[in-house]
Amino acid sequence: AQSVTQPDIHITVSEGASLELRCNYSYGATPYLFWYVQSPGQGLQLLLKYFSGDTLVQGIKGFEAEFKRSQSSFNLRKPSVHWSDAAEYFCAVGARGNDMRFGAGTRLTVKP
Amino acid sequence: DTAVSQTPKYLVTQMGNDKSIKCEQNLGHDTMYWYKQDSKKFLKIMFSYNNKELIINETVPNRFSPKSPDKAHLNLHINSLELGDSAVYFCASSSFPRTAPPNTEAFFGQGTRLTVV
Numbered sequence: 001a002q003s004v005t006q007p008d009i010h011i012t013v014s015e016g017a018s019l020e021l022r023c024n025y026s027y028g029a030t031p032y033l034f035w036y037v038q039s040p041g042q043g044l045q046l047l048l049k050y051f052s053g054d055t056l057v058q059g060i061k062g063f064e065a066e067f068k069r070s071q072s073s074f075n076l077r078k079p080s081v082h083w084s085d086a087a088e089y090f091c092a093v094g095a096r097g098n099d100m101r102f103g104a105g106t107r108l109t110v111k112p
Numbered sequence: 113d114t115a116v117s118q119t120p121k122y123l124v125t126q127m128g129n130d131k132s133i134k135c136e137q138n139l140g141h142d143t144m145y146w147y148k149q150d151s152k153k154f155l156k157i158m159f160s161y162n163n164k165e166l167i168i169n170e171t172v173p174n175r176f177s178p179k180s181p182d183k184a185h186l187n188l189h190i191n192s193l194e195l196g197d198s199a200v201y202f203c204a205s206s207s208f209p210r211t212a213p214p215n216t217e218a219f220f221g222q223g224t225r226l227t228v229v
Contacts, residue, residue, distance in 0.1 A: 034217055034218075036220075043202060043221055043223050044220040046218075046219075090155060092218075094218075100145070100157070100204075100206070100218050101157065102147075102156075102157075104154050105153045105155070107153070
């Protein structure tokens with residue numbers, strides 16, 4: 001069965017600094033990979049997804065992620081973080097014949 | 113037009129009661145899900161329905177029973193509520209067929225915050 005690991009439970013960055021959130025997955029076949037963001041008291045909003053093709057995917061709000069099959073990773077990046085980016089971030093994996101599974105989430109705090 | 117809508121948004125109830133949470137999607141998706149998010153924000157899949165057929169039933173007490181009257185609806189009924197059932201429950205839908213790649217991501221409702229007192 002597929003699984004997702006987000007090694008960092010909580011990350012704090014200064015506003016304007018760059019950000020990288022880590023995600024590692026485990027699955028034998030081609031995974032479909034997603035990053036979702038959850039603001040306090042809100043539902044989940046899709047930031048970006050990878051199904052196939054170019055391994056560097058661009059998302060909303062200036063986020064991007066790179067699929068690295070050799071490392072089983074799909075890390076999320078943003079060159080300059082804004083205070084409004086403070087939220088919980090979830091990596092998820094899906095696969096044909098299976099359903100989406102989520103990582104434990106990484107809480108992002110942005111310092112002024 | 114809300115894509116995935118859940119009702120109610122908040123639910124406070126006493127232990128032992130029976131309650132239902134409703135979910136509807138207007139995206140034409142064939143797969144719907146219920147997730148439970150605990151106090152530590154961990155999202156755990158509970159059920160998955162594909163074309164009204166139960167596909168996944170994770171280790172969930174049988175007090176929880178999903179009902180899918182049609183492809184657009186997946187309701188969650190909970191019997192004999194316990195304190196540990198307090199959580200946020202999310203409904204989601206996707207076009208994630210069993211035999212083909214997905215052509216869309218999962219869309220989530222706003223969540224139902226259930227508090228059992």
